[in-house]
Every structure is written in structure tokens, then in C-alpha cells.
Amino acid sequence: MRAKLFFENLNKYWATPMIAIIGGILGIYFTIIKDSLEADAQRIENVALKIESELKQQEFKNNLKIQMYGEVKDAITQNDEKLQNAVLLLVNEMLADDSLFREQLITILLTSPNVNESVRKNQEEIQTKAEVFIKEEKQISATNFFIDVFYLEDIISEAKPRAEIIVRKLTEELGNNYQVRLRRLPLNINAKSGYRISANEIRYEKDEAEIAEEVLELIQSENVFSIEQPRMKQIRPSKKTPNYLSIFVRNM
Numbered sequence: 001m002r003a004k005l006f007f008e009n010l011n012k013y014w015a016t017p018m019i020a021i022i023g024g025i026l027g028i029y030f031t032i033i034k035d036s037l038e039a040d041a042q043r044i045e046n047v048a049l050k051i052e053s054e055l056k057q058q059e060f061k062n063n064l065k066i067q068m069y070g071e072v073k074d075a076i077t078q079n080d081e082k083l084q085n086a087v088l089l090l091v092n093e094m095l096a097d098d099s100l101f102r103e104q105l106i107t108i109l110l111t112s113p114n115v116n117e118s119v120r121k122n123q124e125e126i127q128t129k130a131e132v133f134i135k136e137e138k139q140i141s142a143t144n145f146f147i148d149v150f151y152l153e154d155i156i157s158e159a160k161p162r163a164e165i166i167v168r169k170l171t172e173e174l175g176n177n178y179q180v181r182l183r184r185l186p187l188n189i190n191a192k193s194g195y196r197i198s199a200n201e202i203r204y205e206k207d208e209a210e211i212a213e214e215v216l217e218l219i220q221s222e223n224v225f226s227i228e229q230p231r232m233k234q235i236r237p238s239k240k241t242p243n244y245l246s247i248f249v250r251n252m
Helices: 002-077 081-094 099-110 117-138 156-177 206-221
Strands: 145-152 178-185 201-204 231-234 244-249
Touching: 002 081, 002 099, 081 099, 081 117, 099 117, 117 178, 145 156, 156 178, 156 206, 156 244, 201 206, 206 231, 206 244
Parallel strands: 145 178, 145 244, 201 231
Antiparallel strands: 201 244
16 A cells, blocks of 8 residues: 555656656757758758859850850841941940950951941940049049049930039039049949949948938039939948949939
């Protein structure tokens, strides 16, 4: 009788609680394992999606190269000045980030005996604009605060006059502490990643937010834009450009 009572008490006060504790511990353990497996599965899925995205991007680039080669091939087989100039513009813009292949196709186009002389002149002009742009970029110095006001070439008749007004206003209001420049943004430069401006815009870094807001207020006070005010874009450039603000002017 005492033995039976002993085992009943043991089961009541020790065995059942121990089983509950062990069950709880196992539950926590399996939950941790489950969460870990789910996290691993998510990481694997993310890597797979990244690889798939990179493969699609590479496939797009390869298809684009094939298409651009076909366009150049058609252009050099036809004595059509408008077609050749259109293909030249297409190659310069669509392959803006692939300088090696772009230059190869342009060389093929320009060395063709069927190419019109105006095509060669257009390429010289495009190259000259790019060289001027690069030269101006190199003049930026951290010792002075530069504000570059770019006008876009796609609708230059709207962009340039407004950019000139902004340059004049900023020069008058900001004084000698800032070097304000009027600059052209060539089409083939704007086609590159990092640019691709499609609207009026002010680009600045975090520590330049105050002057960027002041510049926006000055532009608005002059009523430069009647429809689309410049959008503010804080950037995190891979290469720091201290004391530098860029304004892009495209339309009204």
C-alpha cells in the first residue's frame, strides 16, 4: 500500500511536471529548428531570385547587342542618310553603359563606304559634347561650392532659357561663395545609369540639404516653372562629391 502511494505521489509531483517541462523544451527546440529552416529556405530563395534577375539582365543585354548589330548592319547596306543618323543616335543612347561595344558598332558604321558624311559629322559633334562634359566634371573642386545647372537636350528650347534664368538668379543671390555654372547634359550622357533625368530635379547629398532647400526657394520665387517644380532627390553617390549641387532642367 505504501509502495502504491509512493508511486502515485511520484507521478503526481514529479513525473507529470517533468514530462510537461521536457515537452515544453522540445517544443521550443523544434520551433527554433523550424524558424531556422524557414530562414535558410528564404535565403536560398532570395539568392535564386537574384541569380534569376542577373541572368535576365544579361539576356536582355545580349539581345540588345544583337538588335543593335542588326540595326547597324541594315544601315550600312542602305544609302539612307536619315536611317543612318537614326541608328547612330540609337547606338549612342541604348549602349551608353557599354562603351566598348558601342565604339565597335560606331566604328563599323562610320567606316562603311555607304555612310553619309553627315553621319560622321554628327558623331564628331556627339563626341565633342561628351568631351566638354567630362572636362567640366574634372574642374569641380572640393575647395569651392559648385552648383551646376544642366539643361537637357531632348527639349532644349524649353530647358535652356529656364536654366539660364536659374543661373542668373543663383549668381545674384548667393554671391561669390558659390560657383554657378550653366551646363549642357548631352543625350548620350543622360542615357547612362546614374543620370537618366526625365524631369526637373535637384540632386544633393545629405549634408547639402539646407542649401538645396534654399536653392529651391530661390527658383520658386523667380517663377521659373509654371507646371512642374523641381523634385528633390537626396543621393548616396559611390564617389563623394562634397560641396556640389546639381540642378537638372527639362521642361516647364
